[in-house]
Amino acid sequence: MSDVSTHQPKFDEETLKADVMASSEAGRTTTEYIQHHLQNLVFGVHPENGLSIAHGSEEAAAMGFWAIHLDSMFWSIGLGLLFLWIFKKGADKATSGVPGPLQNFVELIVEFVDENVRETFNGKSEVVAPLALTIFVWVFLMNLMDLIPVDWIPYAAERIGIPYQKIVPSTDVNVTLGMSFSVFALMIYYSLKIKGAGGFFKELAFQPFNSPNVLVQALFVPINLLLEGVALIAKPISLGLRLFGNMYAGELIFILIALLPFYAQWALSVPWALFHILVITLQAFIFMMLTIVYMSMAHEHH
Amino acid sequence: MNINLTLIGQAISFAIFVSLCMKYVWPPVMTALRERQDKIAQSLADAEQGAQRREEAEAEVETMLQDAKAQAAEIVAQAQKRGNEIIDESKATARSEGERLKAAAQSEIEQEVVTAREDLRKQVGSIAVAGAGKILGSEVNAESHAKVLDDLVGQL
Numbered sequence: 001m002s003d004v005s006t007h008q009p010k011f012d013e014e015t016l017k018a019d020v021m022a023s024s025e026a027g028r029t030t031t032e033y034i035q036h037h038l039q040n041l042v043f044g045v046h047p048e049n050g051l052s053i054a055h056g057s058e059e060a061a062a063m064g065f066w067a068i069h070l071d072s073m074f075w076s077i078g079l080g081l082l083f084l085w086i087f088k089k090g091a092d093k094a095t096s097g098v099p100g101p102l103q104n105f106v107e108l109i110v111e112f113v114d115e116n117v118r119e120t121f122n123g124k125s126e127v128v129a130p131l132a133l134t135i136f137v138w139v140f141l142m143n144l145m146d147l148i149p150v151d152w153i154p155y156a157a158e159r160i161g162i163p164y165q166k167i168v169p170s171t172d173v174n175v176t177l178g179m180s181f182s183v184f185a186l187m188i189y190y191s192l193k194i195k196g197a198g199g200f201f202k203e204l205a206f207q208p209f210n211s212p213n214v215l216v217q218a219l220f221v222p223i224n225l226l227l228e229g230v231a232l233i234a235k236p237i238s239l240g241l242r243l244f245g246n247m248y249a250g251e252l253i254f255i256l257i258a259l260l261p262f263y264a265q266w267a268l269s270v271p272w273a274l275f276h277i278l279v280i281t282l283q284a285f286i287f288m289m290l291t292i293v294y295m296s297m298a299h300e301h302h
Numbered sequence: 303m304n305i306n307l308t309l310i311g312q313a314i315s316f317a318i319f320v321s322l323c324m325k326y327v328w329p330p331v332m333t334a335l336r337e338r339q340d341k342i343a344q345s346l347a348d349a350e351q352g353a354q355r356r357e358e359a360e361a362e363v364e365t366m367l368q369d370a371k372a373q374a375a376e377i378v379a380q381a382q383k384r385g386n387e388i389i390d391e392s393k394a395t396a397r398s399e400g401e402r403l404k405a406a407a408q409s410e411i412e413q414e415v416v417t418a419r420e421d422l423r424k425q426v427g428s429i430a431v432a433g434a435g436k437i438l439g440s441e442v443n444a445e446s447h448a449k450v451l452d453d454l455v456g457q458l
Contacts, residue, residue: 044306061304069308076312080319084327091330096337103334110331130324138319169312174305178312 030259037150037255040069040172041164055163069172076169079141083134109137113288120292123194123299127186128292135179136288142170143247143280147273150254170247170283173240180240183291187235190298199301204228239290246283250276427455 028036035057042054044067053070054060060067090106099107113133121128145168157165169175191200207228209220250272257268431451 040308042304042306063306064304065306067304067306068311069306072308073311073315077315080315084319084322087323087327087331091327091334094330094334096334096341099334099338106331107335110328111335114332127320127324130328131320133328134316134320134323138316172308174308175312177305178309179316181309182313182316 033259034252034255036164037154038166038252039164040166041071041162042067043070044068053163069166069174071164071166072169072172072175075145075167076138076142076175079145079169080138083137083141087133087137109133116289117292120289121296121299123296125190125295125299128295131186131295132288132292135183135291136284139170139179139243139287140281140284142168142175143284145169146171146247146250146254146276146280149269150251150258168247168251170243171251173244173248176244176247177236177240179287180236180243183239183294184236187294187298190295194299195301204232235294239287239294243283243287246279250279423455427451430454 039057039060042060042063044051044054044060044063046052046054046059046063048062049059054063054067086102087106087110090102093100093103094107095103110133113136114129117129117132148167153167154165166172191203195203205221205224205228206217207224209224211217211220253272254269254276257265257272260268431447
């Protein structure tokens with residue numbers, strides 16, 4: 001934390017000079033403004049500065065893997081807790097009698113998720129439905145942060161001495177991949193558990209090509225392994241990158257709209273935000289549905 | 303946009319949130335939903351039963367109502383008959399009473415007539431005697447001519 005304070009004077013000057021609404025005119029150029037908005041608050045071990053918060057993307061890159069995005073973690077955990085808090089409250093009040101408004105809301109979402117799980121997932125599992133619920137609501141909440149005007153929180157954070165603040169966790173590829181790889185791990189776990197190691201290997205090695213002839217089959221096995229292996233690895237990566245890409249693009253457009261003069265921004269930001277309401281819900285839904293589908297595939301025998 | 307520890311941090315928090323959701327959120331909500339489903343099914347069955355019972359009761363009410371109507375009609379008819387009877391009876395009584403009164407009056411009148419005739423006869427007798435006395439210039443002795451006078455009165 002000592003590092004933050006040493007950098008602070010320089011930073012305050014910058015903020016004072018920079019009118020956020022028209023940042024291209026004062027302290028920051030347009031490029032700097034955009035870069036600033038796309039920079040996470042990275043905390044890690046810098047080769048020269050030691051354990052510190054990175055200032056700028058170069059310092060962040062120099063920290064390598066052993067660094068953490070404080071803002072992403074803060075908002076994602078905060079939103080996860082918000083989800084649990086709301087739903088726990090609804091669950092505590094849950095009675096079979098006449099439901100209150102909160103219980104109604106919670107039940108509405110739970111039933112929606114449950115219906116989707118029932119339709120897609122045929123196995124029996126205690127995990128899949130709560131997993132789907134967590135994904136849907138959590139991802140939705142993380143995406144929802146995109147609708148907060150892009151300057152509000154970063155500007156306030158700068159004022160209290162936090163140099164960077166990216167408030168939409170799902171625009172951080174680490175967050176989306178962190179979730180999709182967790183889903184992937186569950187896929188592998190359930191595949192091994194339900195089908196056994198042999199069954200799982202058979203699924204990868206004897207599809208899509210197979211032949212009754214043993215020799216030909218032996219020839220097909222490596223090809224199958226390659227194809228199925230790529231298909232398998234592609235699942236978590238596409239799952240994570242799809243969400244990241246959508247949210248990152250949306251955020252970028254909000255940032256670009258914020259570069260317009262303040263009196264003209266509404267003409268673009270309002271339609272984009274309205275459209276984005278659809279996008280964030282849809283992306284949360286897609287992430288959930290694909291997770292259910294992958295879980296269903298892991299539970300099915302071939 | 304670097305891949306770093308955040309990925310693992312997110313994976314850990316994801317696992318924690320999912321397990322908490324599994325433990326504290328999903329089961330109570332689902333239990334409540336199931337229970338409510340059962341309750342609603344039960345209520346619907348009860349409602350159906352109630353409707354059936356009501357239909358039965360309605361049918362019963364209908365028959366009772368018809369019985370009551372028939373009874374009422376009967377009572378009214380009886381009352382009407384009795385009323386007519388009473389009217390007829392009163393008419394008959396009134397008629398006989400009237401006739402009786404009429405007969406009494408007639409007999410009284412007749413009696414009066416007889417009395418009046420008797421009076422008149424007597425007066426005519428005395429007038430005739432007085433007239434005859436005047437004509438004859440002497441007093442006619444009513445007693446001595448009583449026989450003549452009675453004949454005269456008898457002719458009247």
